[in-house]
Amino acid sequence: MKLLILDRDGTLNRSRDDYVASPDEWEALPGALEAVARLNQGGWRIVLATNQSGIGRGLFDMASLNAIHAKMHRQLAAAGARVDAVFLCPHAPEDGCACRKPEPGLFTQIGLRYGVPLGTVHAAGNALRHVRAAQAAGCRTHLLMTGKSEHLRGRVGAGTMSDLAALAPDLPAGTHPHDDLGAFADWLLALPAIPEPSPRP
Known part of the structure; x- marks a missing residue:
């Protein structure tokens, strides 16, 4: 299975200074x-891993978040696209949970749900905490130069990890930079196909 984990705010949709609450x-x-x-x-199956601490902070509720995701799924479908699932952390920072990025809990949940070794999974987002959790x-x-990382666009060559390491030394080593989700899609789709293992006789 070709599985891809994306961040939501700043990667798929515009981020805000506060929260996307409706x-x-x-x-x-x-x-x-x-x-x-x-x-x-x-052939890529896509899931989202997103922190939604606005729920834990009491700024919006699950009904509002479900309505946001209903709109997201409608717009994806209209574009001929699909996100299989949304894995979210609803906790506030002070809750000390294992699923709030940069903790890796959401990614671990995804790996277990899909039965895929996470070492084979690409993960892309615009925020340092998403990349750290994935690592x-x-x-x-992969770091997308949108949202929280938009300031890096034009300063890092596409796919140039050495430039990225100099400008963002806190990122995990080996992180690939891309201008946006479209550029990342181009890069991923250009990778050589990995042959499926032959069935046992």
Whole structure:
């Protein structure tokens, strides 16, 4: 199975200084839905791993979050795209949970749910905490220069890890940079196909 784990805010949709707390505040980034569609067509199954501490802080409830995701799924479907599942941490930072990124709990849950070794899984997001959580879980890490990392765009060559390491030394070693989700999709779809293991006689 080709499984990809994405962040949500700043990766798939525009991030805000506070929280995306209602469907009206959820706005897809240009080209992001189409990038998901191309990845789906290339055989990739996509899940989201997202911190949603606004729930734990009492700023919005699960009904509001479900409505946001209903809008997201409708817009994805209209673009011919699909996200299989959303794994979320609803806790506030002071709760000390194991699932709030940069802790790897969400990624561990995903690996268990899908029965996929996380060392084979690519994970992409725009925030340091997403990349750190992915690295801690053993995933292959990618930083998108959107949202919280938009300031790096134009300063890091696409795929140039040495430039990224100099500008963002706190990132896990080996993290690949990409301009946005569309550029990451191009990179991933250009990888050589990995042959499926032959069935045992």
